[in-house]
Amino acid sequence: MYANILDGRKISQEIRKNIMDEVHKLKLNYGITPGLSVIIVGDDEASHVYVSMKEKACKMVGFHSEVYKLPKETTQDQLIKLIDGLNHNDKIHGILVQLPLPEGIDENLINSHILPSKDVDGFHAINTGNLLLGEESFIPCTPRGIIELIKRTGEDITGKHAVVVGRSNIVGKPVGVLLLRENMTVTICHSKTKNIEEHLRMADVIVAAAGIPELIKGNMIKKDAIVIDAGTRKVGDKLVGDVEFKEASKVASWITPVPGGVGPMTIAMLLENTLKAAKKKCE
Numbered sequence: 527m528y529a530n531i532l533d534g535r536k537i538s539q540e541i542r543k544n545i546m547d548e549v550h551k552l553k554l555n556y557g558i559t560p561g562l563s564v565i566i567v568g569d570d571e572a573s574h575v576y577v578s579m580k581e582k583a584c585k586m587v588g589f590h591s592e593v594y595k596l597p598k599e600t601t602q603d604q605l606i607k608l609i610d611g612l613n614h615n616d617k618i619h620g621i622l623v624q625l626p627l628p629e630g631i632d633e634n635l636i637n638s639h640i641l642p643s644k645d646v647d648g649f650h651a652i653n654t655g656n657l658l659l660g661e662e663s664f665i666p667c668t669p670r671g672i673i674e675l676i677k678r679t680g681e682d683i684t685g686k687h688a689v690v691v692g693r694s695n696i697v698g699k700p701v702g703v704l705l706l707r708e709n710m711t712v713t714i715c716h717s718k719t720k721n722i723e724e725h726l727r728m729a730d731v732i733v734a735a736a737g738i739p740e741l742i743k744g745n746m747i748k749k750d751a752i753v754i755d756a757g758t759r760k761v762g763d764k765l766v767g768d769v770e771f772k773e774a775s776k777v778a779s780w781i782t783p784v785p786g787g788v789g790p791m792t793i794a795m796l797l798e799n800t801l802k803a804a805k806k807k808c809e
């Protein structure tokens with residue numbers, strides 16, 4: 527094993543500890559308890575697992591947390607009414623609608639019904655636009671977690687080449703924007719990219735977010751690259767990333783494991799965003 531491991535579990539624990547302290551101060555000085563509402567529609571098993579992880583994390587740091595579990599037949603209008611109520615609820619500082627939503631519900635439309643100041647996922651068009659403009663905004667949790675992991679390597683990435691695999695609105699695209707903000711030169715690959723291996727071999731930083739188990743092999747990675755694997759896919763009863771971990775860790779300088787890499791960081795960043803939303807109440 528050549529690579530250093532970026533231990534998302536450990537880093538997220540440190541972040542949570544800080545959040546816990548901040549929550550304590552916020553309660554003591556302002557009487558505010560950060561509150562997060564999570565809405566989940568339908569009965570996708572993996573989504574329910576993620577939501578209960580979020581709920582548990584909220585409880586651990588002393589947040590007020592509410593989960594709304596709605597049947598898959600829920601209409602767009604019903605969902606909007608629920609969001610409207612939460613927008614007006616003073617106990618709630620952050621609202622998250624778990625994706626994907628059942629067919630027939632417009633995700634962008636739903637996300638843009640959340641007040642931008644409570645949009646802790648950063649998926650509202652206003653937050654998305656501000657991210658692109660370089661203005662203050664809520665930054666999506668997984669991309670934020672990925673940048674935090676890269677920073678923890680301590681390596682200077684200025685002017686170096688990043689290759690992102692995946693262009694979704696929740697991971698690939700925003701992570702590309704954030705890497706650009708870190709002064710990297712960014713290539714974004716996707717399912718139509720013809721010469722993906724060629725791009726990968728040039729990368730100083732690889733961010734994998736395709737959701738294809740072990741798509742990226744060890745021999746596609748440049749020596750000493752930083753490899754961040756956001757992919758998570760159940761194969762049998764194992765959770766597998768987009769990177770062939772064993773081979774990749776023989777060439778990369780830093781690598782994230784799956785599980786225990788990007789996943790826990792996503793949740794830590796959700797807590798940070800919710801804390802930030804609650805703190806705005808004290809300004």
Ligand SMILES: NC(=O)C1=CN([C@@H]2O[C@H](COP(=O)(O)OP(=O)(O)OC[C@H]3O[C@@H](n4cnc5c(N)ncnc54)[C@H](OP(=O)(O)O)[C@@H]3O)[C@@H](O)[C@H]2O)C=CC1
Pocket residue numbers: 668691692693694695696697698715716717718719722735736737738741756757758759788789790792
């Ligand atoms: N750890 C965490 O906290 C999180 C993990 N995830 C995981 O990250 C992965 C991606 O999630 P998400 O962005 O929502 O997924 P999407 O399915 O929305 O997007 C996948 C992206 O990967 C691209 N892609 C698919 N196949 C290939 C291929 N063979 N070569 C290159 N690119 C390909 C797609 O291209 P195209 O656009 O052309 O279709 C698309 O842009 C999943 O495994 C998901 O579980 C997601 C969110 C959080």
Ligand SMILES: Nc1nc(=O)c2c([nH]1)NC[C@@H]1CN(c3ccc(C(=O)N[C@@H](CCC(=O)O)C(=O)O)cc3)C=[N+]21
Pocket residue numbers: 575576579622623624625626647667668758765784785786787788789790791792793
């Ligand atoms: N509105 C919205 N916001 C999201 O942030 C969001 C979403 N929808 N839909 C789905 C994806 C996925 N996601 C994960 C969060 C944590 C882990 C995580 O902590 N995973 C653990 C393992 C968990 C397990 O064992 O299954 C790990 O990687 O170590 C994974 C995935 C957030 N997402």
